[in-house]
Amino acid sequence: VVRIPTSPVLASSVISELRQIVGAAHVLIDPDVTATYRTDWTGRFHSEPLPVVRPGSTVEVQEVVALANRIGFHVVPQGGNTGLVGGSIPTKRDSVIVSTSRLQWIDEPDLLSAQIVVGAGVRLATLQHALLGTGWMFGVDLGARDSCTIGGMVATNAGGITVVRHGMMRHQVLGIEAVLGDGSVISHLNGLEKDNTGYDLDGLLTGSEGTLAVMTRVLLKLRPSQLRTATAMLGFPTVDAAVSATALIRRSVPSLESLELMLPSGIELVGSAFGWEVPEGMAGQTVLLVEVAGAEKVEDELANVCDALGTVMTADPAVALSSSARASLWRWREAHTAAIATLGVPLKLDVSLPQKEIRHFIDAVFRLPAPARPIVFGHLGDGNLHVNFPACFPKSTSEAIAAETHDLEVRVLALVSLHGGSVSAEHGVGVAKTPYLSMTRSASEIDAFRRVKRALDPLGILNPGVIVASSGD
Numbered sequence: 001v002v003r004i005p006t007s008p009v010l011a012s013s014v015i016s017e018l019r020q021i022v023g024a025a026h027v028l029i030d031p032d033v034t035a036t037y038r039t040d041w042t043g044r045f046h047s048e049p050l051p052v053v054r055p056g057s058t059v060e061v062q063e064v065v066a067l068a069n070r071i072g073f074h075v076v077p078q079g080g081n082t083g084l085v086g087g088s089i090p091t092k093r094d095s096v097i098v099s100t101s102r103l104q105w106i107d108e109p110d111l112l113s114a115q116i117v118v119g120a121g122v123r124l125a126t127l128q129h130a131l132l133g134t135g136w137m138f139g140v141d142l143g144a145r146d147s148c149t150i151g152g153m154v155a156t157n158a159g160g161i162t163v164v165r166h167g168m169m170r171h172q173v174l175g176i177e178a179v180l181g182d183g184s185v186i187s188h189l190n191g192l193e194k195d196n197t198g199y200d201l202d203g204l205l206t207g208s209e210g211t212l213a214v215m216t217r218v219l220l221k222l223r224p225s226q227l228r229t230a231t232a233m234l235g236f237p238t239v240d241a242a243v244s245a246t247a248l249i250r251r252s253v254p255s256l257e258s259l260e261l262m263l264p265s266g267i268e269l270v271g272s273a274f275g276w277e278v279p280e281g282m283a284g285q286t287v288l289l290v291e292v293a294g295a296e297k298v299e300d301e302l303a304n305v306c307d308a309l310g311t312v313m314t315a316d317p318a319v320a321l322s323s324s325a326r327a328s329l330w331r332w333r334e335a336h337t338a339a340i341a342t343l344g345v346p347l348k349l350d351v352s353l354p355q356k357e358i359r360h361f362i363d364a365v366f367r368l369p370a371p372a373r374p375i376v377f378g379h380l381g382d383g384n385l386h387v388n389f390p391a392c393f394p395k396s397t398s399e400a401i402a403a404e405t406h407d408l409e410v411r412v413l414a415l416v417s418l419h420g421g422s423v424s425a426e427h428g429v430g431v432a433k434t435p436y437l438s439m440t441r442s443a444s445e446i447d448a449f450r451r452v453k454r455a456l457d458p459l460g461i462l463n464p465g466v467i468v469a470s471s472g473d
């Protein structure tokens with residue numbers, strides 16, 4: 001049964017205007033069909049039935065945003081819907097989700113300049129695949145690679161598992177084409193490595209989480225693909241020992257590509273969730289997953305650092321060279337998110353801390369009174385920890401956060417603040433962290449955010465309630 005949404009501004013006349021812009025097949029209104037667009041990956045955030053619009057070009061995006069400005073409805077950009085802070089799920093009834101699923105262009109890579117232009121809706125794995133055999137690769141990689149899109153990754157300034165080597169999305173973006181909140185189009189795809197002419201709009205839109213513009217096309221920097229990759233799991237008796245070891249690893253492993261942390265509780269959960277046997281010697285250990293990539297014999301760097309750490313480690317490291325052996329080590333780290341999800345909808349925190357505070361922060365988190373044991377893991381090389389408390393939210397409802405869950409979140413974030421960290425490292429603010437922005441950014445910074453928002457999106461059309469609370473919230 002096709003039902004027209006009940007919101008007055010999204011009356012049938014608006015739906016028919018949207019159909020004229022993008023074609024009838026690309027305005028989805030059946031609540032069953034739109035269901036997957038209206039719930040986030042974690043299952044925590046839900047919206048009421050509302051239309052999903054799938055423009056096929058920048059011009060169509062521009063016309064949809066112009067219509068939103070004329071009529072006065074909200075536009076929520078959505079890529080792969082893998083975001084973990086609720087930013088791609090509308091909070092207002094008078095919203096339209098603008099899905100980038102048809103913005104799928106991949107240009108030929110420019111091998112001379114090591115650049116490529118891709119549509120915002122291109123999935124990360126599709127880009128990785130397109131670059132195979134060119135001698136180049138893309139510098140950001142993350143577990144959601146099969147679903148997350150380049151537009152979503154730019155919008156969240158995604159990090160992932162190779163930031164120690166190549167930086168976050170911000171370090172890969174050379175230019176952006178986008179429709180701003182007021183309906184105007186900007187396009188800065190000239191491919192110049194150096195272009196100091198005016199404000200860095202690409203930098204401003206990177207990490208703007210759909211609040212300033214709908215990005216349609218991105219010019220990305222490429223990195224040389226490496227001849228050889230080696231991965232190792234190193235087990236330590238304590239968090240303290242593992243964190244201390246990272247100083248030597250950084251110093252003596254120039255080909256370092258990833259430096260990830262897992263704790264015994266997370267490893268145990270992954271093993272029991274998927275029926276996997278923990279790699280030999282790693283049960284009950286604090287584990288560093290270390291990857292190196294470079295020219296031939298790059299594994300020698302790993303062997304040398306393992307020798308140097310010999311007495312500190314609790315067992316022989318597990319080292320893998322072939323892609324299948326490496327995958328069998330990586331699956332322990334990458335399956336954490338899915339394993340946590342098997343227990344119910346978690347409270348997820350993604351925080352960043354100074355290296356010297358990490359061991360104290362983890363200690364303090366484990367001492368907090370909580371309804372569930374925390375699962376802590378993350379990108380240790382970047383000082384980025386993921387703190388998850390499983391099964392904190394009821395499934396399939398939009399109920400407000402329970403008082404004790406809210407209390408727990410406040411306590412963890414207060415610890416983050418106490419230890420000099422940030423309330424979001426790589427997932428963004430979305431709606432989940434909006435109430436806590438002032439723990440990390442000053443009042444004058446937040447005021448500047450609001451003024452930037454007003455300048456580019458004067459009517460507040462785009463993604464209300466994300467990053468800074470919208471007026472009336």
Ligand code: FAD
Binds near residue numbers: 076153427463
């Ligand atoms: P969506 O979820 O669709 O949207 C995210 C935000 O971007 C929303 O605010 C949305 O409005 C906005 N947006 C999307 N597309 C556009 C566009 N074209 N223009 C303007 N705004 C837009 N994140 C990390 O940083 N590092 C990780 O290691 C990591 N690992 C993950 C592992 C798993 C298993 C999962 C499920 C998620 C993980 N994430 C990680 C989070 C998520 O994958 C990233 O935030 C990703 O960048 C989101 O991309 P998306 O296309 O799914 O965006």
Ligand code: MLT
Binds near residue numbers: 143333379
């Ligand atoms: C990860 O690094 O695996 C992610 O950011 C996902 C998560 O935090 O669950």
Ligand code: ZN
Binds near residue numbers: 160386
């Ligand atoms: Zn992460």
